[in-house]
Amino acid sequence: MKTFAQLNFPGRLIAVEGLDGSGKSTQIYLLKRWLELQGLKVYFSEWNSSELVKAATSKGKKRELLTATTFSLIHATDFADRYERHLVPLLRAGYLVLCDRYIFTAFARDVVRGCPPEWVRGLYNFAGLPDLTFFFKADLGVSLQRILDGRPQLKYFEAGMDMRLSTDPYESFRIFQGRMLEQYLAMSTEFDFLVIDANQLVEKQQAIVRELIAQKIDLTEFRRAEPPSSRPKSPPTRTVGALARTVKLEEAVE
């Protein structure tokens, strides 16, 4: 597998990965704002967000119909849809594409659920590798606390209840997240993760992220040819709700 730079795409893909509650969504949001305010071509894509596949995914999750294999395949379908319809065309058009979770989420999660690692990796080998992957590494206790403080109701799949790790959703969630962390750490070197200490303050992490990107990507190449409008666009107001959403479980099942 090659990065988009190695594949000679004019665009670049930046991915963030980390456990639920690691703060990665907040960081990628701030990164997006920084890039947009410089007038660069930016596109943001979230895991598990393809409209087409969403209906089937939520039906499967609600009715607890999914097995490790169908869970894996349905998420791969969702990813393929976003990849072929959005990511690739935008990367061809020279965009900076920001992904909140990428194939590594599947590599970690599906393997924890019991799928053979080679099979899962094979499923996703049509995809290019990110040019930069930030891994937000928080202590397991810190990320668990963030999630458990904010949302006492854990859903079936996000707590990994399907794996019968424990009959207690909280205990199940802790074990599941612990295993996810092991998988992520095992991939870190292989896929050149840029590991960010997510126990630090938001601003401190963001400063490191921005510095690393400025070092590794020539951002001047991603300017829009024409400013989208003569007036400076004011950034969308971020409500308390939106902020709260970034710290809740990102794979929430609606």
Next chain:
Amino acid sequence: MKSPSQNHIVVPRRTPRRFYGHGIPKVELDRVAGRLIVVEGADGSGRSTQIAMLVQWLEGCGHATTQVGLKRSSLVSEELEQAQQGNILSRTTFSLFYATDFADQLENIILPALKAGFIVLADRYIYTLMARDMVRGMDEAWLKNLYGIALEPDAVFYLNVPPEELVQRSFAKNTALDYWESGMDLGFSRDMFDSFLKYQTSMQQTFRKLQATYGFTIVDGNRSVDAINAELRKKIGAILAGK
């Protein structure tokens, strides 16, 4: 040939099973008495007629049967149908969507039925899915890994009917050719008739290629329904008797 009037019922022996590749996690394949029989072939090749006759015959002989087919899973069949109507999915996405549909039926219908000793009749299996994708330029190695989840059937019968005959059968049944069965998404030709022939020809070539790997039985589908069914019964009878 056994008929329902005979009292003797053949009891199949339990045989070991295997997956083509990695298989389904946490599924232990003990020796099962059930049998998986696959009937493959293009639309109009007579698959459903043959399967309906086989069900009659098998039940008459004392065997319990279950049927599966493409796009019949409770998980994604509706969504898949919708997506197909709109023709908005890209190839990899379609491929994975169909694989999800297949996996759901494999885990929830095929495997439990085989364990319960049923004869499972599959109206198409992974080979059609693979052939469709291969004709559309998808990587064969990628498909093999994907469908490494599939259980190896006891027999696969491919009903071979020349494309020219398929056209005739298609018109005898419907007034128009099917968009997907004509491979219109491939852009072979704006002319649907031309496109149908070209698409079905390349599907047949691909099936022949797959036959080399998966070793299915090619059945001449250009004969009377009864002649074909007699051949299928003979071969399935031998499988049930453990020959």
